[in-house]
Amino acid sequence: MILDILFPNRCIECSSIIESDLIVCGNCMDQVHFTHQDYFADNFVKQKCRLLFPVENAFALMKFEKQDVSRKIIHELKYRSREIIGKNLAEWTINSLDFKNERPDLFVTVPLHPKKLSERGYNQLHLFTRVLSDFYNIPYDNELLRRNHYSKAQALKNKRNRLNTEHTFSVTKDVSEKHILLIDDVFTTGNTLATIAWEILRKGNNKLSILVMAMDE
Template structure:
């Protein structure tokens, strides 16, 4: 989905993230499963991009967990929601421009010993690629690991 101002996809994901509409994650996961043929991919596990623990407490949940759990069940693999941690708390970047959304370098840390794994990393919105690349590089520090990515929407 394209994530543009005033688009339906933006409204849906904002409901998921900010309006306690976690059930939207289930609908998006079902929609994803219907539209992507996962048969050619052999993932070992799913890792969803984490919220900082403070932000997760404020929100009451991580908007990606239900989505990732449903995909993991469909793929018959595990969702490891604690294998990567976000080290720094930041306020929402929702109203910032793409240019103003620069993440803090080294914002993520691997909290597991992953060796020889093909990891599917999941995030809600791909804007600059900075978040996804930081998470991926943490996993790829182990050269036997492989990474694929899946996002709900792309901010164009």
């Protein structure tokens, strides 16, 4: 309580004081550019994925634009030790995503290298995925995938380096006959997701769908 008084939670866009479980104020919430995509439609994310790998369905919660509120939200989540933002993003996703009668069998997150996980202290996708798992009653596995190489943050890489993802990931367990929803924070080139997708699809007669917090168009 005292800390809330001395260090109140502030909107990441305008710095106005807001409730402790929020990340933006009501006015700035209107500036978050949600995609309003249909998970089952031939949306932009699905079109981009299909250029790289077979995909069943796809969904991006927000647009990832320069100087945009959504970019600030993702930055706070990944680099400013604000893991709780994952809970907010999950709640926003729940309000927009209906699996209807084609529910995935398993949620799987893109992993961090152990060194990066130690440096950051958390994987920005885990709380997000756990909240979704609890709401939809769909299991999640944060250990199915392993990142084999340590690398600097995607935001600090140039495009040529981002494209070099060969042998970066491996599947640690036998998995087959599953419809897997692969979860990541930002879709940029799509090469990270493609590398993982082919590893999963090679393991068995699996199907794959994609969920990202934001889409860089």
